[in-house]
Amino acid sequence: MLFRQLFDTESSTYTYLLADEATRKAVLIDPVAGNAEQYIQLLRQLDLTLEVAVDTHVHADHITALGILRDMTGCATMMGEPARASCVSATFRDGDKIPFGKLELEVLYTPGHTDDSYTFLYRAGTRIWAFTGDTLLIRGCGRTDFQNGNSAQQYESLHRKLLALPDDTRVYPAHDYKGWTMSTIGEERAHNPRLQARGVDAFVTLMANLKLANPKHMDVAVPANLACGKPRAA
Amino acid sequence: MLFRQLFDTESSTYTYLLADEATRKAVLIDPVAGNAEQYIQLLRQLDLTLEVAVDTHVHADHITALGILRDMTGCATMMGEPARASCVSATFRDGDKIPFGKLELEVLYTPGHTDDSYTFLYRAGTRIWAFTGDTLLIRGCGRTDFQNGNSAQQYESLHRKLLALPDDTRVYPAHDYKGWTMSTIGEERAHNPRLQARGVDAFVTLMANLKLANPKHMDVAVPANLACGKPRAA
Numbered sequence: 423m424l425f426r427q428l429f430d431t432e433s434s435t436y437t438y439l440l441a442d443e444a445t446r447k448a449v450l451i452d453p454v455a456g457n458a459e460q461y462i463q464l465l466r467q468l469d470l471t472l473e474v475a476v477d478t479h480v481h482a483d484h485i486t487a488l489g490i491l492r493d494m495t496g497c498a499t500m501m502g503e504p505a506r507a508s509c510v511s512a513t514f515r516d517g518d519k520i521p522f523g524k525l526e527l528e529v530l531y532t533p534g535h536t537d538d539s540y541t542f543l544y545r546a547g548t549r550i551w552a553f554t555g556d557t558l559l560i561r562g563c564g565r566t567d568f569q570n571g572n573s574a575q576q577y578e579s580l581h582r583k584l585l586a587l588p589d590d591t592r593v594y595p596a597h598d599y600k601g602w603t604m605s606t607i608g609e610e611r612a613h614n615p616r617l618q619a620r621g622v623d624a625f626v627t628l629m630a631n632l633k634l635a636n637p638k639h640m641d642v643a644v645p646a647n648l649a650c651g652k653p654r655a656a
Numbered sequence: 657m658l659f660r661q662l663f664d665t666e667s668s669t670y671t672y673l674l675a676d677e678a679t680r681k682a683v684l685i686d687p688v689a690g691n692a693e694q695y696i697q698l699l700r701q702l703d704l705t706l707e708v709a710v711d712t713h714v715h716a717d718h719i720t721a722l723g724i725l726r727d728m729t730g731c732a733t734m735m736g737e738p739a740r741a742s743c744v745s746a747t748f749r750d751g752d753k754i755p756f757g758k759l760e761l762e763v764l765y766t767p768g769h770t771d772d773s774y775t776f777l778y779r780a781g782t783r784i785w786a787f788t789g790d791t792l793l794i795r796g797c798g799r800t801d802f803q804n805g806n807s808a809q810q811y812e813s814l815h816r817k818l819l820a821l822p823d824d825t826r827v828y829p830a831h832d833y834k835g836w837t838m839s840t841i842g843e844e845r846a847h848n849p850r851l852q853a854r855g856v857d858a859f860v861t862l863m864a865n866l867k868l869a870n871p872k873h874m875d876v877a878v879p880a881n882l883a884c885g886k887p888r889a890a
Binding site: 426427428429430431434459464467468600601602603604609612613654 | 660661662663664665691694698701702736832834835836838843847
């Protein structure tokens with residue numbers, strides 16, 4: 423599997439390119455609109471065809487490149503069913519597979535940050551890569567105070583779904599703000615402060631007391647992203 | 657080998673942590689002073705001992721963490737012999753090995769960006785990781801117009817030393833300014849504009865015409881880094 427991690431410095435978003443080296447078919451996870459030309463350049467230079475572009479959830483802090491990539495490459499575009507984003511060519515739900523060439527991502531529903539938050543798993547033998555969106559960040563987790571976020575659901579997603587993965591599972595989040603690029607489930611289990619809350623009630627209290635400011639571009643980004651970042655011409 | 661890539665958002669510097677999982681001994685390549693506390697935290701959480709901290713060259717755009725890390729952990733500190741940095745505990749030159757636990761980095765002298773620029777190679781079977789400093793960047797290369805830089809030497813380092821490595825060698829540079837995290841020798845051979853110059857004379861002309869502004873903090877960073885970023889108390 424050909425793998426590249428790409429960073430958007432403006433929103434501190436990580437975008438992931440995974441490709442099947444045999445068929446040269448690729449998937450982009452959480453692409454950012456402002457970097458679309460760069461993705462196209464990289465795909466061309468690596469001799470890859472973009473089969474599908476997916477978002478882990480409807481983002482509030484940057485504009486998705488799904489619409490632009492659809493227009494530029496003809497790729498499929500996918501978001502989770504609960505996003506109700508009519509712009510995408512297909513939706514996914516828990517347990518679905520998203521194929522790229524002869525490889526695939528496995529879809530795991532991990533709501534809590536938003537009600538349309540998913541984790542994508544890629545398995546190679548016993549090795550697992552988890553693309554956790556904003557559900558699990560490195561030494562943190564996504565906030566739960568808008569877009570139908572729910573701290574109790576987030577607790578369940580973290581503890582019953584993500585921490586159920588093996589300790590050596592590689593964790594690739596949608597963001598990092600301190601320059602760390604990856605982690606593992608074992609590391610997060612031991613050292614993520616948000617995972618140390620004892621029980622769901624303690625976690626709900628912890629999340630309720632964060633008092634975070636709203637993302638700067640949220641009022642623009644959420645409706646734009648529900649239209650894949652690029653409304654179709656009327 | 658345990659491997660982590662860390663990014664300093666202020667100077668767009670990549671720092672690399674490599675560790676021997678058996679002995680838990682680690683090396684840090686190009687650590688940045690402002691992130692020293694974070695490195696210590698990560699080392700502690702991963703249960704690692706920092707054996708040595710090294711710079712690929714004397715940086716002009718950020719302050720090295722070598723001195724701080726020496727004071728905080730007692731690690732060895734190393735720079736290349738031509739740096740003439742009396743603060744380090746040892747110097748290296750072409751062909752040397754830098755051990756961390758039972759693993760080692762191989763030292764390759766690649767002058768041109770500066771006269772003390774080195775590439776570190778890590779080999780695991782037939783797989784090679786090249787930590788290229790500013791000698792080879794992703795789709796670019798370091799400038800050659802100060803710190804005894806020399807375009808003709810840079811050409812030789814790029815073409816005779818780095819491009820002599822196998823195409824699937826992973827390239828991990830000291831910087832990237834567009835959010836790309838890695839490349840390969842094959843990719844750079846094919847798509848790096850600086851490597852398309854036909855012959856040394858064309859390359860020297862190309863580099864002479866770049867007309868770049870000096871790095872903002874160069875007058876502070878270079879002398880500070882020659883003192884490992886943290887002069888010993890008088």
